[in-house]
Amino acid sequence: MKHAYVTRRLLLTGAGSATLAMALPGCGSDGEAPAPQPTGSPRSPQPTAAPKTPGESSLRRKVASLLVVGFRGDTVDDNDWIVKAVREGLGGIILFDRDLQTDNPRNIRSPGQVTALVRALREASPGRLIVSIDQEGGQIARLNPENGFPATKSQAEIGAANSTPTTRAWAQGIVRDLTSIGVNLNYAPVVDMNLNPDNPAIAKLGRSFSANADVVVKNATEEIRVHRAAGVRTVLKHFPGSGSATGNTDFEVVDVSSTWRTSELEPFQKLIESGDADSVMAAHLLNKKLDPSRPASLSPAVVTDLLRGKLGWKGAVVSDDMQAVAISRRYGPDEAVALALEAGLDLLVFANQQVYDANVVDRTIDNVVNLVRTGRITEARIDESVARVDAVRPKN
Numbered sequence: 001m002k003h004a005y006v007t008r009r010l011l012l013t014g015a016g017s018a019t020l021a022m023a024l025p026g027c028g029s030d031g032e033a034p035a036p037q038p039t040g041s042p043r044s045p046q047p048t049a050a051p052k053t054p055g056e057s058s059l060r061r062k063v064a065s066l067l068v069v070g071f072r073g074d075t076v077d078d079n080d081w082i083v084k085a086v087r088e089g090l091g092g093i094i095l096f097d098r099d100l101q102t103d104n105p106r107n108i109r110s111p112g113q114v115t116a117l118v119r120a121l122r123e124a125s126p127g128r129l130i131v132s133i134d135q136e137g138g139q140i141a142r143l144n145p146e147n148g149f150p151a152t153k154s155q156a157e158i159g160a161a162n163s164t165p166t167t168r169a170w171a172q173g174i175v176r177d178l179t180s181i182g183v184n185l186n187y188a189p190v191v192d193m194n195l196n197p198d199n200p201a202i203a204k205l206g207r208s209f210s211a212n213a214d215v216v217v218k219n220a221t222e223e224i225r226v227h228r229a230a231g232v233r234t235v236l237k238h239f240p241g242s243g244s245a246t247g248n249t250d251f252e253v254v255d256v257s258s259t260w261r262t263s264e265l266e267p268f269q270k271l272i273e274s275g276d277a278d279s280v281m282a283a284h285l286l287n288k289k290l291d292p293s294r295p296a297s298l299s300p301a302v303v304t305d306l307l308r309g310k311l312g313w314k315g316a317v318v319s320d321d322m323q324a325v326a327i328s329r330r331y332g333p334d335e336a337v338a339l340a341l342e343a344g345l346d347l348l349v350f351a352n353q354q355v356y357d358a359n360v361v362d363r364t365i366d367n368v369v370n371l372v373r374t375g376r377i378t379e380a381r382i383d384e385s386v387a388r389v390d391a392v393r394p395k396n
Helices: 054-064 081-087 111-124 155-161 164-181 213-229 262-273 300-310 325-343 360-373 379-390
Strands: 008-011 018-021 067-070 092-095 130-133 135-137 236-239 279-282 316-321 347-350
Touching (some): 054 360, 054 379, 067 360, 135 155, 316 379
Parallel strands (some): 067 347
């Protein structure tokens, strides 16, 4: 996932104290978080409109299966809206250590606690629930020493070593933590190239393996294969490349038109060609070299023509946080979802960090059902996404 991310309190290697860094799914930032927004009650069930036909009921289940949603709480019971959503077919959840608005612990306090939380949600699901997290290593680690997990090196540190045994051991440590709590989808690795040392979302947080595409591919390949061996799927991010960016899409619209290079496609292309890609995250970046008006995540030219067409990607395309400022302020939630589906995205992530909405699942389902009802999106298009997302679901 911008990718898919959220707040987290991080212990920096070698530092004597904890440093707070803010980020949302797929992205990272040291910038200030936006002002808190009105929130829905985390305990109140979502109002559900009664389906008019059996066909609409089936469509609602399909749409629900394409959503990954964040929530507040380190325990759940039958009265929680997230449990109700999972029971009714929600595709997945995303876990965070701290809440962006309140800076309070969110889903993760200790290994035993989060394992029990995940188990409860998986038991509520009638299908193969996606349990996802941002566990890149270094500063972007939801499982960290503050909640009882080992510290991990950053991708930048691993890329600097550029040693297959070192990368393998590092990835094995990450995967061990993920599987111990029941995570089956990791929004990693970052395959952005480290082209701008002042990039607040990538370089400043140590999130890129290297400025050299071959180093990026070598280390990302090893990390992905370690994940796969343990049954954990991965997400390449952030397509078509955000290594040259000067801002963070979680908090602002970022235009890379003057800095982006076609060479930034190379890691994605090589990993797709080698068969080492499980899914790809589309960035909320504006790149006028590829689309004059829409951010990459909402652009058919980027997702359908470039990623699926020229690069030949046939699998799932994952959104960065659909509530990120880069798209939410300009398009609003309903239109952003419509444009994302039209562009070719499959799995839509709602971090529920910048804006906490306990009704986001039903609201989004209602929106997409209406898009199908009015003919803007076809049900066949939804079926395509369901098939692609099913390929990245856990096998059991």
